Amino acid sequence: MSKFFSIDASCNTTLLHHRAKCHEIDNQIVSHQPLDQATYREMVALAIIKHNYPFSFAEHENNMLLHCYLNPNVKTISRNTAKSDMIKIYKREKENLKHDLKSIIGRFCLSSDL
Template sequence: MSTWRFDQAATRKSLAWMIVKDEYPFSCADGEGFSDLCATGMPKFQIPSRQTVSRDCYELYVAERLNLKKLLQLECQRVCLTTDTQTSIQRINYMCITAHFIDRKWKVQKIILNFCPISSHRGENIGKAIEKCLNDWGIDEVMTITVNNARSSDTAIAFLKKKMKNWPDGCVMNSEFLHM
């Protein structure tokens, strides 16, 4: 047997991971049931406020984003992107961009790079949002981009082809097979 020591910081980090993994609201730590559980299982744990939980989750996001950037730099030669746009019930336009690549151990990786609001479903706006996302992540070697069959997707890909021609290693075979 070994001795165990309570660690407030580690427990707060674990709470943040629980909220992210299980998609709980930040307020879950405010509940009476959670308080009873902590009083029974971890009586030394000082339950953080909703604002502190929110801050802990954001710090977790920042750290994980840095880890993913390192993974992309070290393990990735080329990425294949998939993207799609939707409109929410509140009439807000959204776009999701996912990167797919094979790492050095030949394992397929799939990472959501961005889930963001966009100003419209116009092709140039979509292309600019994809370009900004690639720049933010430091991705400059793209193999393919898979999109739906909307006309705006053709415009977005045409916009990106023009931009990527100026990138040192932007596309394979002069962007001939970029659009999927």
């Protein structure tokens, strides 16, 4: 099924920018944006943290196949790499929290229900 679009070049620059950035090959959209491996690793670690997945989630076969399908240039990570990335995120967020708490003027009260 082919789709054809007609645009007036003088009035639709957004579509022209999109067409220049992405183009269609064999009915697949191919993006020309390079993969940032550090961002990919952080996103996998954040997914594991947010959904309380085991570290081995990074090594699940279908998960790795999906990532490779979406971008063939991706270097999938091991559970040990995911663990070290999560520790880095934890330390970064801990420092951010310390900084935020130090910047509070006056007193504050923390309570928890365990």
